[in-house]
Amino acid sequence: MDSEYSTKPLDLSGVSTYPLHERKSKVHTAMFGKPMDGSENVLGFISKLPHILAGDGLRALIRAILYARSSNKPIIWGLGAHVVKVGLGPVINDLMQAGLVTGIAMNGSAAIHDFEVALAGATSEDVEEQVSGGRFGMARETAEYMNEAIDRASSGEVGMGEGLGHFICRSTVDFRYRSMSVLAEAYSRKVPVTVHVALGTDIIHAHPQASGKNLGKVSYHDFRLFCSMARELDGGGVYLNVGSAVVLPEVFLKAIAVVRNLGNRLEEFTTANLDFIQHYRPTQNVLKRPTQNSGQAIALTGHHEIMVPLLAASLKASLEASPYRARDSRLNGPSEE
Numbered sequence: 467m468d469s470e471y472s473t474k475p476l477d478l479s480g481v482s483t484y485p486l487h488e489r490k491s492k493v494h495t496a497m498f499g500k501p502m503d504g505s506e507n508v509l510g511f512i513s514k515l516p517h518i519l520a521g522d523g524l525r526a527l528i529r530a531i532l533y534a535r536s537s538n539k540p541i542i543w544g545l546g547a548h549v550v551k552v553g554l555g556p557v558i559n560d561l562m563q564a565g566l567v568t569g570i571a572m573n574g575s576a577a578i579h580d581f582e583v584a585l586a587g588a589t590s591e592d593v594e595e596q597v598s599g600g601r602f603g604m605a606r607e608t609a610e611y612m613n614e615a616i617d618r619a620s621s622g623e624v625g626m627g628e629g630l631g632h633f634i635c636r637s638t639v640d641f642r643y644r645s646m647s648v649l650a651e652a653y654s655r656k657v658p659v660t661v662h663v664a665l666g667t668d669i670i671h672a673h674p675q676a677s678g679k680n681l682g683k684v685s686y687h688d689f690r691l692f693c694s695m696a697r698e699l700d701g702g703g704v705y706l707n708v709g710s711a712v713v714l715p716e717v718f719l720k721a722i723a724v725v726r727n728l729g730n731r732l733e734e735f736t737t738a739n740l741d742f743i744q745h746y747r748p749t750q751n752v753l754k755r756p757t758q759n760s761g762q763a764i765a766l767t768g769h770h771e772i773m774v775p776l777l778a779a780s781l782k783a784s785l786e787a788s789p790y791r792a793r794d795s796r797l798n799g800p801s802e803e
Contacts, residue, residue: 493518508779509787523764528780530704530736530762531566539703539735540568542695544718546709547575550648551590552771555583557778559651566781569695570627570652570659573713574668577630577649577661582608584634584647603669611639613675620680625688627652627659658695660688662717689717696721699735706738707752709770711745719751733760740766740773 499516506514512528515521534541543558561567572580582589585607596602612630615637619629631653634641644650652659663685670676696718699705707714725732737757739748744765753763766773 508776508783512780520766523766524777524780526762527704527706527736527738527764527766527777528784530702530738530764531781532784534702534704534736535565537702539701540695540698540705541566541703542569542571542699542705543567544571544705544707544710544714545576545648546573546711546714547579548709549770549774550576550579550583552769554770554774555580555646555648557775558648559646561778561781562648562651562655562657564782564785566778566785567657569657570648571692571695571714571717572627572648572659572661573710574661574663574670576710577626578608578612578668578670580647580649581612581630581634584641584644584650585611585639587643587646603672605669609670609673610675611637612670613673613677616684617677617680619684620677623687624684625691626661626663626681626684627688629684630661631659658691660692660695661685662688662692662713664713689721692717693721693724697725697730697732700730700732701734703735704738705735705752706740707748708740708774710748711741711743712747715745715747715751719755722756735761736764737761738764738766740768740770740777742767742769 497517499521500514502511502514512525515524517525531541533539545558549558558567558570579589582605591602591605593602596604611633615630615633616626618633619626622629624632627649631649633639634644634647634650635653641647641650649659651657661684663681665671665678665681671678671681696705705718707718722732735757737752739752741748744767749765753765757763
């Protein structure tokens with residue numbers, strides 16, 4: 467059967483080629499992963515990951531955090547609600563105790579989950595089950611106590627993060643699980659916590675005790691406090707956005723703009739976004755835009771309940787092995803071949 471098309475297939479016989487060894491290749495065998503023998507500790511595991519893409523990204527983030535710790539630069543963790551909901555509060559607290567968390571930013575829902583954990587040892591209601599009957603978000607103690615803490619913070623000229631931590635640690639309410647609380651641990655260690663609220667997005671805003679005036683005041687206080695924290699990132703600090711797709715990336719970008727607008731140098735720092743999807747705003751506002759002139763941006767994709775403990779274990783093991791060596795062969799890449 468002859469084709470009736472007027473256009474004929476292109477004759478490829480004249481295509482020119484060149485030897486493979488003359489081509490620049492992005493992957494070579496020195497970068498390959500190494501088989502696991504089952505006896506590896508966490509640093510051994512990290513050392514055997516491929517030196518490609520996220521394998522090197524994880525190593526770079528570990529090095530950056532260890533450098534920040536050894537240089538007394540900030541290591542600020544931005545936490546979305548899911549980080550708390552999947553049980554990572556104790557992991558964050560342990561990193562805080564090791565000097566691997568020097569500041570924390572939360573959105574409103576992360577603070578709510580952490581507060582409920584401290585109070586009841588449980589959080590995260592079944593939204594589908596509760597919303598149809600009008601019961602979603604209507605837990606009495608959560609709203610009453612949190613709004614009381616916010617009102618007290620507003621009258622005492624402190625931010626929402628510090629006010630919630632103070633309430634958990636100092637009020638007469640029995641927070642019997644406060645050892646699991648990031649807010650409480652940070653307050654006890656004087657690690658700054660900022661909470662950034664979008665009015666109407668959190669369950670405690672739907673209760674009669676809520677004061678828009680006081681919520682705005684304490685969250686705005688925390689934005690200005692966060693700007694001060696971000697200012698110190700210059701020259702080796704690290705900011706990690708973990709599980710916030712909208713609020714914290716927007717807050718971070720505005721804080722960077724404010725710090726630079728006021729004439730402060732803010733360059734050569736590391737940003738990282740850890741999430742199970744790389745959303746638009748973290749990609750732009752945490753990774754690309756703040757570091758476009760200097761520094762480094764690292765995207766690691768995976769479930770928080772796996773990625774955060776893996777990062778934490780690697781950091782703790784590195785500290786145990788050596789307080790931080792700038793040229794640690796387990797974290798550096800392979801030599802070019």
